[in-house]
Amino acid sequence: MRTFLIPIILSIFFAAQSVQAQSDLNLFVVEKPVEKYHSSQLNDLLTSSMRDLLIRVVGGEAALNHPQAETYIEQARRWVKSYQVENREVDGVVVGQKLVVQFDQNRLLRDFQRDGIQVWPLSExxxxxxxxxxxxxxxxxxxxxxxxxxxxxxxxxxxxxxxxxxxxxxxxxxxxxxxxxxxxxxxxxxxxxxxxxxxxxxxxxxxxxxxxxxxxxxxxxxxxxxxxxxxxxxxxxxxxxxxxxxxxxxxxxxxxxxxxxxxxxADSYGLMSLTVEAIPSYEALIEMERFLKQLRPALNEVSMVEVDGQQVRFDIFYQGRYSNVVKLMEGVPNLRLIEESLFGSQLKGRFEP
Known part of the structure; x- marks a missing residue:
């Protein structure tokens, strides 16, 4: 059996929440330095925070050219989960203040997928x-x-x-x-x-x-x-x-x-097959399928097409680069990738508790 060709990389897309990205940075938490904060500034700060978020998650000001960008910016409060003003400190000395805005990651991922806004993951x-x-x-x-x-x-x-x-x-x-x-x-x-x-x-x-x-x-x-x-x-x-x-x-x-x-x-699409052997139970099978379906927007559609004893095959319609999908597979709980087809787009793995 051929060994898995692509080198093992520990980091995966931020969307696979069970695995940390390259740092503890959360893409959907924006921190902005402010001077002499007053509540009258809040609306302007929230809209500018959403503008910063769009640039940050897409990877450049091209994000602002998207047809829906203005809607996200003008209606920023719709996606705000929480906000607070904190002191900025250096060696225990307060040097200013910052506004920390936590946006609703799950809602934004869903809405970004609907509107075709591509997120540049931390792992990339x-x-x-x-x-x-x-x-x-x-x-x-x-x-x-x-x-x-x-x-x-x-x-x-x-x-x-x-x-x-x-x-x-x-x-x-x-x-x-x-x-x-x-x-x-x-x-x-x-x-x-x-x-x-x-x-x-x-x-x-x-x-x-x-x-x-x-x-x-x-x-x-x-x-x-x-x-x-x-x-x-x-x-x-x-x-x-x-x-x-x-x-x-x-x-x-x-x-x-x-x-x-x-x-x-990010605008390319493809179809791949994932075969997993040694599935120990129906519950384990359903849990793996549930996890795969959570890996949106990279995985647009996950279909369980065949179950044969302890082996299952999924057909996965994905968006973006194939190598990124492989990284996502490496982060699936209890899945060890063991083989890739010579021509790609066919992965084989084994369930390991």
Whole structure:
């Protein structure tokens, strides 16, 4: 018997709720920094939160061009499950407030499926190692977890989380020894040291930038590299009034790039067969069918077409890429995939309690 061809990947779509995605981030919980919150701001904050949610779940501002986008934004309250204002703290010190809005995930998934809004799952989102340096009047700050504890004015992480971009930075200033972002950002290819750092961080991409503030003008030069090939895939040289706004624009570009392969494949449809052997009982069979039917919108339709003793065959009509469906199957409780047909679209598995 041929072994299962596709490498085992632990992360699956966020919709398979029994399995965690790459982090504890919940796509349907939006956190927005606010200043001097007043209840009169609530409606505007909820509508902007829904706008942020659409960009976040689809993977870019193209989400706002959908015919139903305006309805979701204008009627945001319909999908709000709860909201609260919390303090933003750094090392126990309150540095501001944030509005935390929890949207109703089940209702939105159902409505998104009805309206044809494709959700870019957490399991498909790459991780980026950020190597950056900020400078003003000779004062240089390397962005590390350590430096961001006291330079909250340079902390980009709220916006990265808002977009559901997985970003990581060096832990300490000492990690920048021998690393000069100003020189590295002009390279066409990553050096070996950054490749090693990215691999150790589990990062798929490396973003290198150098920011300079001169008077009221900020400049930002950045390059994005693919870790596996080491090749530069994006670059830009920008100026503006505010460093964080420039960096946020960079993150917008990354969001579009990262989500494009999924968005371009999300409109494809296919049919696959899943055969499971050693089903111990009728109850176990029904439970597996119930779980599969919950994996919408990726699985549009699940049909039990044949039962032969302890073996069952499902026909599954799916949307998106076949490889993503395989990842979903890996997260089905009590199912171990053991074989894939040579030509794909036929999986075989075994029930394991």
């Amino acid at each position: 989102r790459p991780r980026t190692l950020l190597i950056g340096q900020w400078e003003q009047q000779g004062l240089k700050v390397n962005l590390s977890d350590e430096s961001l504890q006291y330079r909250v004015d340079l902390d980009y992480r709220d916006y990265a989380n808002l977009l559901a971009l997985f970003m990581t930075e060096p832990e300490k200033e000492a990690d920048f020894n021998g690393i000069n972002p100003e020189r590295l950002v002009s390279r066409n290819k990553l050096n070996n040291e950054l490749v090693s750092m990215a691999s150790a961080a589990g990062a798929d991409y490396v973003l290198v930038f150098k920011a300079d503030v001169i008077g009221d003008v900020s400049s930002l030069v950045w390059s994005l590299y693919e870790r596996e090939s080491g090749e530069r895939v994006l670059q830009s040289d920008e100026t503006g009034e505010d460093f964080l706004s420039l960096l946020q624009g960079t993150f917008d570009s990354l969001l579009e790039l990262y989500s494009r392969p999924y968005r371009e494949g």
